[in-house]
Amino acid sequence: MSMKETQHLMNENKNTMLADGFENAIIGLDVANDVFRVIYDRQKMIDILVHGDGMPIDDAIEYLEFNVWNTYVGEGTPIYALEGGHEFILELINRNK
Numbered sequence: 001m002s003m004k005e006t007q008h009l010m011n012e013n014k015n016t017m018l019a020d021g022f023e024n025a026i027i028g029l030d031v032a033n034d035v036f037r038v039i040y041d042r043q044k045m046i047d048i049l050v051h052g053d054g055m056p057i058d059d060a061i062e063y064l065e066f067n068v069w070n071t072y073v074g075e076g077t078p079i080y081a082l083e084g085g086h087e088f089i090l091e092l093i094n095r096n097k
Helices: 004-013 042-053 056-071 086-095
Strands: 027-032 037-041 078-081
Touching: 004 056, 027 078, 037 042, 042 056, 056 078
Parallel strands: 037 078
Antiparallel strands: 027 037
């Protein structure tokens, strides 16, 4: 799908939501369903609060967990991902088994 096609579909897709203030943490767009979902990097979101707003890291994580990452506001709710390569993802999966 071209950028022009994606932009057109985004304009038509009113249920796609953004996390205000975290534009620099966007890493992708899930276009698998009728409602697109913006994908954010969790670490970049933390960095925005810590470095941009001067929030202590523990407070930033607590704020994001309570107010952003664990909320569901409809089918266009953004996806909050841990960015990393193959080995990083496999390590996380194996750590949680």
